[in-house]
Amino acid sequence: MFNAIQELPEASGAKIRQRAAAASFWDCPLLEDRACSMYTIRPIICRTHGFPLLTHYKARPAIGYCRYNFKDMSVIPDDAIIDLDSINRALRAINTSFVDDLARVPQLPERLSIAEAILAEADIAFKS
Numbered sequence: 001m002f003n004a005i006q007e008l009p010e011a012s013g014a015k016i017r018q019r020a021a022a023a024s025f026w027d028c029p030l031l032e033d034r035a036c037s038m039y040t041i042r043p044i045i046c047r048t049h050g051f052p053l054l055t056h057y058k059a060r061p062a063i064g065y066c067r068y069n070f071k072d073m074s075v076i077p078d079d080a081i082i083d084l085d086s087i088n089r090a091l092r093a094i095n096t097s098f099v100d101d102l103a104r105v106p107q108l109p110e111r112l113s114i115a116e117a118i119l120a121e122a123d124i125a126f127k128s
Helices: 002-007 010-022 044-048 084-101 114-127
Strands: 053-057 060-064
Touching: 002 010, 002 114, 010 114, 044 084, 053 084
Parallel strands: none
Antiparallel strands: 053 060
């Protein structure tokens, strides 16, 4: 995400970093006028929010979704369902890689908000 922010016009990147510096954990500094300013590279939580998610509950497949997104559908198409178990396996692999790299930046906390990640990436890049 940091590279994408770096490629924005300087004023746009500065606005995102200013919103990130002022954001609470739950505020998204990428939102501007109720729209995502980085929509094409938005985080995975933003990509999946409200979509049908396939999980397993008591060893049985279960699909949870926001009913507002599928008001007039009696059946949800298979290609609209996100297999959360597959995503979680990929995220575990990414996290393992991230944890392996923590020796490079040991000051990062275990969990970061989007705002904190933007600011941390900027700080690391400027120190390099």
